[in-house]
Amino acid sequence: DAMVIQNPRYQVTQFGKPVTLSCSQTLNHNVMYWYQQKSSQAPKLLFHYYDKDFNNEADTPDNFQSRRPNTSFCFLDIRSPGLGDAAMYLCATSTRQGLNQPQHFGDGTRLSIL
Amino acid sequence: AQKITQTQPGMFVQEKEAVTLDCTYDTSDPSYGLFWYKQPSSGEMIFLIYQGSYDQQNATEGRYSLNFQKARKSANLVISASQLGDSAMYFCASFGNEKLTFGTGTRLTIIP
Numbered sequence: 001d002a003m004v005i006q007n008p009r010y011q012v013t014q015f016g017k018p019v020t021l022s023c024s025q026t027l028n029h030n031v032m033y034w035y036q037q038k039s040s041q042a043p044k045l046l047f048h049y050y051d052k053d054f055n056n057e058a059d060t061p062d063n064f065q066s067r068r069p070n071t072s073f074c075f076l077d078i079r080s081p082g083l084g085d086a087a088m089y090l091c092a093t094s095t096r097q098g099l100n101q102p103q104h105f106g107d108g109t110r111l112s113i114l
Numbered sequence: 115a116q117k118i119t120q121t122q123p124g125m126f127v128q129e130k131e132a133v134t135l136d137c138t139y140d141t142s143d144p145s146y147g148l149f150w151y152k153q154p155s156s157g158e159m160i161f162l163i164y165q166g167s168y169d170q171q172n173a174t175e176g177r178y179s180l181n182f183q184k185a186r187k188s189a190n191l192v193i194s195a196s197q198l199g200d201s202a203m204y205f206c207a208s209f210g211n212e213k214l215t216f217g218t219g220t221r222l223t224i225i226p
Binding site: 098100108 | 147149151156157158159160161164166205209212213214216217218219
């Protein structure tokens with residue numbers, strides 16, 4: 001089945017140690033999104049790619065970077081994770097950006113910081 | 115700017131009963147889209163239903179229907195004949211300014 005796959009489901013890293021989360025999709029969607037979701041909160045958009053065009057949210061910390069080497073893959077890099085970065089990270093895709101385009105989410109990666 | 119308000123942090127509903135989850139929105143965009151997502155405890159976000167601002171009919175998808183009242187800026191989700199598997203967080207969201215804005219969610223618990 002076509003889907004959005006996030007690896008790993010659970011990631012543990014040390015304070016300050018760089019970590020990379022990955023997302024792949026078989027939907028051939030143009031747009032890929034990264035969200036951060038802390039416990040009992042709504043997902044918060046970090047950035048998105050429309051094809052190769054990168055769009056960063058104004059309040060996304062510089063500590064967070066992203067790469068999209070091709071249509072299928074997108075990575076979230078956290079350069080120096082702090083305790084406040086512990087959260088669920090959700091990847092989503094959509095055909096294009098538009099009012100009637102639902103976003104399709106992966107299962108998420110739950111990041112813990114020691 | 116988009117704003118979504120979900121005023122019910124938690125709800126408990128008896129199995130097989132219908133349930134309405136409230137959502138109000140605030141937007142200055144003339145055209146907008148409204149979405150509902152379900153998030154079980156495992157974490158994945160599951161798309162349930164969509165309503166466009168110019169759609170004449172209320173959206174329906176199986177047991178899910180959207181009670182869209184444009185003048186009141188509300189887009190309530192109705193789940194008919196609730197099941198134990200419906201227990202989850204439910205998020206209302208709107209699309210505008212190239213992004214999806216989520217409400218704070220409602221945690222629904224179905225009681226056997």
